[in-house]
Amino acid sequence: MLSRIAITTQALRASSAGRSVPPMPRPAPIDSGAPGPLDQAMQLMGAVMRFSRNAEVFGEDEPAEYLYKVVSGGVRTYKIHDDGRRQIGAFHLPGDIFGLEFGGKHTLSAEAMSDAAVLVVKRSALDALAGRDASIAQGLFVLTSRQLQRMQGRVLLLFKSAQERVASFLLEMAERSPAGDSIELPMSRQEIADYLGLTIETVSRTLTGLQCAAMIEVPTSRCIVLRDRPALDHMNG
Amino acid sequence: MLSRIAITTQALRASSAGRSVPPMPRPAPIDSGAPGPLDQAMQLMGAVMRFSRNAEVFGEDEPAEYLYKVVSGGVRTYKIHDDGRRQIGAFHLPGDIFGLEFGGKHTLSAEAMSDAAVLVVKRSALDALAGRDASIAQGLFVLTSRQLQRMQGRVLLLFKSAQERVASFLLEMAERSPAGDSIELPMSRQEIADYLGLTIETVSRTLTGLQCAAMIEVPTSRCIVLRDRPALDHMNG
């Protein structure tokens, strides 16, 4: 698991700094520019698997033996609570790496949101390589710290009201979307709700509200156009 | 960089303002017997600074040049939102390491919850050491992954109802507390509320409710005794 990791956190800081300050005019390509050594290694060592919509990639409590990277389509991670509610951990789009665990077991399940291709790499092989190649170890570290930052953003989001959560979500999706202000949502309202900790009705009503306030347009339910970014940003806090 | 001056200034302010007052009755280190190489290195390279209650350890947006470890007392990290609300990121008790950042800047502010002693280590020195000693780098990695896990727990918590949040909080504090079912809270109701994303009134009412349900006892406002752990666990989910 945690093989010898010889890296400096300075390198980490440098690599994450460029990402944490996204330029105002245009959202960057999906998952940041340069394919690091980790990505390259995964490409070389991994195998591509295909999953059809709603197929399980891995399940909660299963041993976390692999690391995954979305090639095409989308994958959601989630957890079903005792009361039957589903909590979505994240939406993973092409380029995103997921499935990294530290307790040896997956704490979430993962399913394909659509037909998807996923690059699968044995964790043990990657760890072995990390022991020999510091840049791989550093890649894993960077990945972890990015995940931590994303999680912090999530905590921030969950402190906010329904309106603010939806606005934040739209901005986040726009950031990850290639097409600027026009967002093609790869997930259903129910999934959005389970991600934001709201009900489907509240999400729907909030979107309607934002539309009435002329902040967004909703040509079709899976497509949303941001019309007043400043106003949305202001909500975001 | 300016940060060094800023931090030093705060340190001086804090230490000069500090009269020595009996520290909180906080026995024994919280976490695990084994002091890893990282802890040892911090011990060797660091200096202990004293902060009086409510003194600032570091501020939001300041360069994160140091890593901190609580020696005695407690430290809270927090963020003030635009609307004036305060969000508490974490409560750090003796043995806890905090202040680790990846963007180069602190995303939260930190203040002493009580008179506190904090071990302060220059980040650059630690990074340099990590470059030479893999066990230090690994220590930083482990620290990061632990933080990630804690943050995931936090996201889980924020999906839940007020009752569940308070129950989770009590169990978490009990976990960190040396004295089993009797918890000596080092923070006020307001701080608990800001940590859980609730109001002080809701926290108070919920505690009263748990007391009425015979799940806890509240001899004094800063002391809580768990009377029915199974029931609390059940709430936790």
Added chain:
DNA sequence: CGATGCGTTGATAACTTTCAAATTTAGTGG
């Protein structure tokens, strides 16, 4: 077509916050 799944809308209920006030606790100076 009719069935089915998804999204929207409406009415009502549950939960949490807000505002206000009472009560307890802690700190200070005599």
Added chain:
DNA sequence: CCACTAAATTTGAAAGTTATCAACGCATCG
């Protein structure tokens, strides 16, 4: 040690937000 002031906590009532329950529209698909 007591009295007094300030702060923290608790409690109550009303308002606001979100969830729940129910119904409807609108597509897709067999």
